Amino acid sequence: MTGWLDYVTEPFVFPFMQRAMIAAVATGIVCALLSCFLVLKGWSLMGDAISHAVLPGIILAYLAGLPMIVGAFGAGIACAAATGYIKDHCRVKEDTVMGIVYSGMFALGLVLFSRVDTHQHLSHILFGNVLGISRSGLNHLLGIIAAASVIILVKRRDLMLYCFDPAQARIQGLPVGRLHYGLLCLLALTIVAALQAVGIILVIAMLIAPGMTALLLCRHFDRLLLTATAVSVLSCFAGTLLSFHIDGATGPCIVLTQAGLFILAQCYALLRKKVTRRIGAG
16 A cells, blocks of 8 residues: 555656646646537547647747747647638538648648747657646746636537537527637647647547547546546646656547547446446347
């Protein structure tokens, strides 16, 4: 028993691990909340598109001497707006448009990065570096996460109806256009917050896995939010601990833990379905 307790408490002797754990768990909470709406809306590819599109914004913000958050958020919103404009004015499906826009912006970011002399390592942008987060960086991160989480929780009913049935939301008198772009803004904000923890490449997993795992376990939406949050917090906590003890990258360890929980939830759902069928047949 003491061995397991030491395994859990040992990392928190170090201040950088305390900051990393707080950042990872807080990021996991907001990603879990948003993942429920993305899964309901079928926007997994949109999250992937915006997460890749923020790279050129980060580089341009560095060149302009602005905070990384400003550039990443601006690029994410620009990507979402460009996708919506092209979809509305061209005979091309939305998933095709997103594939073209995000791959083009990601390629632009890579070209810019190769031409800019910077001390920032590319792997930290692509895969995150939560262990290197500073106290001021943590405060900025928590501010973004708190704002996004409050908005999501306050508007969860309207967002749920919009994601589930936009036509019904319009009939009910909800501002569908504002909800659409508001959700995109929340997605961009959440991706910016998650960059430090898991980076551009892996952020889409944190935005999809908790919601998908929770969807296998429950159907009521409020329970879906709670379950997704619990799954994400557990994954972030366990993944950060695992990365410390195996000396591995924190972001990939978190995502691997989420994937493992998804597989367990899938097995449980299949087993429950099989038992229900047997009871019904009996």
